[in-house]
Each structure stands twice: as C-alpha cells, then as structure tokens.
Amino acid sequence: MTEKNKSIRNFPNSGNVPKLRFSEFTEEWKVKKLGEIGEIVNGLTYSPDNIDDSGILVLRSSNVQNRIVTLKDNVFVKTEKFNPVKENDILICVRNGSKNLIGKNAIIKRENEGLAFGAFMTVFRSPYNKFVFQWFDTKQYKEIVNKNLGATINSINGSDLKKFKIPFPSVDEQKKISSLLSLVDDRIELSMKIISHLQTSIQSYRQKIFSRKIRFKDISSKDYPDWEIKKLGEIAMRLTNKNKDNNQNVLTISAQYGLISQLEFFNKSVSAKNVTGYYVLNKNDFAYNKSYSNGYPMGAIKKLIKYEKGVVSTLYICFKFHSHINSEFMKQYFDAGFQNNEIEKIAQEGARNHGLLNISISDFFNIEISLPSNNYEQTKIANFxxxxxxxxETEKKILAQYEIQKKFFLANLFI
Known part of the structure; x- marks a missing residue:
C-alpha cells in the first residue's frame, strides 16, 4: 500500500459503515436517494434527417467505453436546442437493445464540456458526482440497475433512477474515497492507452515489414537476397497424429487469444465426450480453423504457445514448419493477416465451382507465402x-493487477 493510503484500516463490522475505512472517520453512513442529492438531465431526441456533419457531436452509448468518453463512431446533429454536458456530469446509458449496456456510464471531463447527448442516455448532475461515479462501478449499483430494467424494453426511466439508494458518507470521506479510486482509475486508463498504442504499433510494423516497405538497416539486398515466394506445402508439413492417450485439453481458436483451452475460453468443454480421435498438437505447432473468427472472415491460423500439448477437432487443418523456417516469424506473418485475402479468394472460387464457401486441404497448402530466404532475417523480424x-503482455498483467485492486476497494470501501 502506498504512503498516501497508509491511513486506511479495517473497521469493525458493526453499524452502517464499510469494512475498510480511512482512520479519521468514525461516524455512520447515511442512505440517500439519487433524486435527493442531484438531478436528472434528459438527452436530445433527433431523427436521421437531423444528422449533419456540421452539427453538434451527440454522445451515445458507443461513446462510452470502459467508463471513459471516447470520441469514435461519432454522430453530429444539426440543432439549436439541446442540454449540453458539463464537467463532472455522469453520462448514463438508460436505454439500449442490449441489456448488458444499460447502466454503463462515464464521467464528463473538461474537454468534453458543451457536447450534446442522445435520448437513450441520461446525465446525472450533482455536487457529489466524483463519489457517485465510483459507486456507479460497484456491484450494488449494477444489481439495482438489473432490478429496475423495464419489462418489455431494456431501459431505466428517470423517476426510477432518482429512487436509486446510495450509501452516503460525509463530504470529506467522499473526497478521500473518490480521490483514492480516481488514482487507480488513472493508472487503469494509462495502462489501457499503453496497450492500445503497442497493439497499433505492432500491427503497423507487421504491415510494413511483411509488405516489404521497411527492412532492418543491417540487412541489405547486396548481402541478403530478396524475399522469395513459397507455397505453404513447401515449407510446412501437415499433422494428422490422432489422440491415443485421451488428452482432455481440447483447444479452440480465438482471433484474440490464439489456440486456447475450451475450458478457459468457454468455461466449459463444447467438444465430443470422446476425443481420442482428435488431432494432437504440440507446442509451436499450428492449426487453421475454417470457421469465422473476428477479423478473420475465413478463419484464423494460430500457433500453440500456451500449452505443451493439446487436441483439436479433425475439422481443423494442423501443420508445423520445417526446421529452416522460424515458426515465430510465421506466427507474426499469420497474425498480420496477409494470408486472409488469398484464403478468401480460393474459397470464393470454390463456391463458384461447387456452391460451397470452403477451402480444401490441398488448396490450403497451395497458399503462397512471401518470406526471407535466410533464417537470420526471419529471426530478426520474429524477435523484434x-x-x-x-x-x-507485461502491460496486460499490470492492468489486471490494477483492476483487481479496484475491485477490492469497491467491495470494501462502500457499504
């Protein structure tokens, strides 16, 4: 615990007080309704005819991501009458086709002041919003939201929102709690920005490297030949070894997580009860799943990294690369998505000829891949x-720790 937080201590579990508390506070908390401490401000109703790029930006549910206002997927509306948001307003999604999005919220920062917000959103405005915003992240708030959803439509009306009961300490204690949690929020936001920046960077580098727009300075065309085009079947071999030991680590392919255990990904196994006939994969082997995966319309190719061994359905195409090919280079190549267009082109050709959008095993191994002819350059690219x-991954672990810390504080600093 930091120097700033040393005054936090466990509090006797009696009376209307939280489990964890700053030591200078001893009085019991009160309970207030949101309508007693603040007001509800309604959003702008508009039609498609009002949408105009020269109008005012209207904040919608899609502009609230991870409890932060993000100005992406923006809509602008031509209007003269609307309720502008103010700094420290809490923007809340109160109506949406998805039940899970009801109640999600973000606090308005100074740079977003003056924007409009849509009718499916509501603003809660009060002098206590920095504290209220943190309570809006608690399990208690989320449970109240679920209890108040409309019977026929996913919504919370303003009168019900005003009746939400919030545990309410003194203003000084509110400031202490919100200050601590805001600090954790800032670290979470910073980690998310770092991760987003790195993810954008790596994809940019992949595109430039594999399209040969950039090359390492110590690798010249004079000393190293240009890249060559090889068919996948020339540099890799198909794997068809069957599971004889009844290995139960059944894998699935995720565009985001790669080859991952079904138990981890789905929280259950969705495979057949008997998997003794499944294909066996060892660490660093590859598998191709023909089914759609986000960002991979004709399926994804992924390398087994997380486990020493696993099994996959015989519907997958499994393979490994010959020893002179750097498998990590190929992982990066596939993650860049350079094979996607060719796979889709072959599948579309098959659909025209046979009426089925699919790719055969022979066609799959005829995919052309551009790669350095020397292992040195392959390895250098892979390592970079x-x-x-x-x-x-390191930043994701840091983020996970901050999120655990935040959950702990939310569970213990509130009643």
Missing part, C-alpha cells in the same frame, strides 16, 4: 515483433 508482444 515478439519483443513488442512481450511488452503488451
């Missing part, structure tokens, strides 16, 4: 891109 991935 892998180092960025390692930074991303």
């Amino acid at each position: 891109l892998s180092s960025i991935e390692e930074k991303i």
